[in-house]
Amino acid sequence: MAETKERKLPAPATSPETQAYWDAAAKGKLLVKKCTSCGQAHHYPRALCPFCFSDKTEWVESSGKGTIYSFSVMRRAPVPYAMAYVTLAEGPRMVTNIVDCDFDKLKCEQPVKLVFKPTDGGPPLPMFTPA
Amino acid sequence: MSIKGKAYIAGIYEHPTRLAKDLSLAQIHAEVAKGALEDAGLTKDDVDGYFCAGDAPGLGPMSMVEYMGLKVRHVDSTDTGGSSYVLHVGHAAEAIAAGKCKVALITLAGRPRAEGMATGTVPRSRGGTPTPDEPFEFPYGPTVVNMYAMCAMRHMYEFGTTSEQLAWIKVAASHHAQYNPHALLKDVVTVEDVVNSPMISDPLHRLDCCVITDGGGAIVVVAPEIAAKLKRPKIKLLGASEFIKTQMGGKVDLTYSGARFTGAAAFAEAGVKPSDIKYASIYDSFTITVLMQLEDLGFCEKGKGGAFVADGNLISGTGKLPFNTDGGGLCSNHPANRGGLTKVLEAVRQLRGEAHPKVQVKNCDLAIAHGTGGSLGLRHGSATVILERE
Numbered sequence: 001m002a003e004t005k006e007r008k009l010p011a012p013a014t015s016p017e018t019q020a021y022w023d024a025a026a027k028g029k030l031l032v033k034k035c036t037s038c039g040q041a042h043h044y045p046r047a048l049c050p051f052c053f054s055d056k057t058e059w060v061e062s063s064g065k066g067t068i069y070s071f072s073v074m075r076r077a078p079v080p081y082a083m084a085y086v087t088l089a090e091g092p093r094m095v096t097n098i099v100d101c102d103f104d105k106l107k108c109e110q111p112v113k114l115v116f117k118p119t120d121g122g123p124p125l126p127m128f129t130p131a
Numbered sequence: 132m133s134i135k136g137k138a139y140i141a142g143i144y145e146h147p148t149r150l151a152k153d154l155s156l157a158q159i160h161a162e163v164a165k166g167a168l169e170d171a172g173l174t175k176d177d178v179d180g181y182f183c184a185g186d187a188p189g190l191g192p193m194s195m196v197e198y199m200g201l202k203v204r205h206v207d208s209t210d211t212g213g214s215s216y217v218l219h220v221g222h223a224a225e226a227i228a229a230g231k232c233k234v235a236l237i238t239l240a241g242r243p244r245a246e247g248m249a250t251g252t253v254p255r256s257r258g259g260t261p262t263p264d265e266p267f268e269f270p271y272g273p274t275v276v277n278m279y280a281m282c283a284m285r286h287m288y289e290f291g292t293t294s295e296q297l298a299w300i301k302v303a304a305s306h307h308a309q310y311n312p313h314a315l316l317k318d319v320v321t322v323e324d325v326v327n328s329p330m331i332s333d334p335l336h337r338l339d340c341c342v343i344t345d346g347g348g349a350i351v352v353v354a355p356e357i358a359a360k361l362k363r364p365k366i367k368l369l370g371a372s373e374f375i376k377t378q379m380g381g382k383v384d385l386t387y388s389g390a391r392f393t394g395a396a397a398f399a400e401a402g403v404k405p406s407d408i409k410y411a412s413i414y415d416s417f418t419i420t421v422l423m424q425l426e427d428l429g430f431c432e433k434g435k436g437g438a439f440v441a442d443g444n445l446i447s448g449t450g451k452l453p454f455n456t457d458g459g460g461l462c463s464n465h466p467a468n469r470g471g472l473t474k475v476l477e478a479v480r481q482l483r484g485e486a487h488p489k490v491q492v493k494n495c496d497l498a499i500a501h502g503t504g505g506s507l508g509l510r511h512g513s514a515t516v517i518l519e520r521e
Binding site for chain 1: 216244252256261263264266267268269270271273274276277278280281282283284285288329330332333334335378379380381382383386487515
């Protein structure tokens with residue numbers, strides 16, 4: 001089943017803690033938070049590292065490469081869409097959508113690459129498409 | 132300190148309605164409270180502890196204690212979604228053991244069906260100040276069903292679990308529901324019926340999902356000296372545990388649930404093992420929920436849940452592990468979209484010998500009730516209790 005109609009995506013609620021993430025998204029970049037104390041990247045982004053609780057976290061740009069950890073095509077929706085967790089090359093798995101693809105050919109561990117989709121009056125959302 | 136043997140379940144009640152157009156939310160809470168107290172042989176004046184969760188109106192305990200005219204010295208409104216009420220049984224035992232109350236009342240009520248709520252298929256924002264996760268999840272369209280479906284998809288990928296195996300869980304629930312006059316779905320279904328029902332979100336079909344119902348239920352947990360004076364079978368709490376499973380900062384693992392931790396802790400506290408259990412109430416928002424929790428609680432190896440549930444192994448009288456003999460959330464009732472409380476109710480019925488004769492487990496003296504609340508694929512609260520007929 002190919003994706004045909006466009007979904008209207010709600011704007012994400014931004015906050016001072018994550019404004020840089022959304023500013024970067026508006027420029028077509030995906031940022032990941034990385035801790036300079038323990039060296040681990042996490043998602044969703046926080047000021048304090050959820051692994052070691054250090055406040056020494058910094059933004060790093062994702063390569064935009066990843067693989068599908070799991071997915072589900074929401075058939076019972078006005079416009080069907082593919083929910084997914086993508087494992088980023090940087091480590092963390094993030095909630096996202098797989099777009100611009102044949103839903104019936106999606107597979108776990110399939111390589112994907114970053115794309116952005118516009119939202120209704122907010123910054124665009126990072127999504128993924130088969131690489 | 133352990134809660135083992137420190138508290139008993141003395142009263143239970145499940146509202147018979149499945150569509151509550153003519154009842155208010157507070158009224159259902161009060162009706163189930165009245166039913167459970169009458170079942171125990173107690174009155175509302177005996178209640179000195181009250182427990183409720185996010186389904187209660189207004190400010191939870193404050194609103195409901197006033198509405199019901201209670202006078203309590205201990206309250207707890209911990210909300211872990213549908214698992215809250217299993218967790219509340221454990222918390223009630225802790226409060227009783229600490230001398231904070233002697234008669235604890237737990238209520239649940241809701242009317243999502245009367246309100247026409249699209250429970251499983253529409254993404255919902257909680258409103259108000261967003262939770263920290265919300266901007267990174269809600270715009271993508273997470274629904275109840277598609278997040279559980281992703282757990283099923285990964286389980287199939289890693290372990291070869293099939294839709295037919297998942298379907299057996301619904302089949303077993305339907306075999307039990309045919310004997311429950313209050314069950315929403317009373318027809319026995321086959322594996323073919325389940326896998327041929329419409330796909331909602333791959334790989335979960337319509338019949339992999341639980342029902343959407345109005346109603347509620349209540350539980351009365353009492354101190355040992357109160358239980359000794361009552362004329363009801365004595366159902367003793369042996370073990371209780373709770374856990375919050377998260378995305379772990381991005382180290383997401385959809386192949387297991389918090390039951391891995393609550394099961395181990397509750398079995399250790401109770402001093403029993405999974406093979407001792409005669410009856411299991413297992414949270415059944417979806418078929419995959421049951422399968423993963425059975426693995427995580429230790430009833431079978433991780434990844435072998437598909438083989439374990441197949442061929443009627445969960446059907447009372449046929450299988451090795453009778454489960455959800457009231458028809459569960461999959462067929463009978465999932466009041467307020469929160470199925471934890473009814474899990475405890477059927478476990479107590481089984482231990483009392485008050486389940487329907489067609490599904491009553493012989494010599495049922497040890498049972499488990501387990502709940503999962505929130506979203507299995509995002510973040511969820513798990514709670515387990517182990518109960519014994521004394």
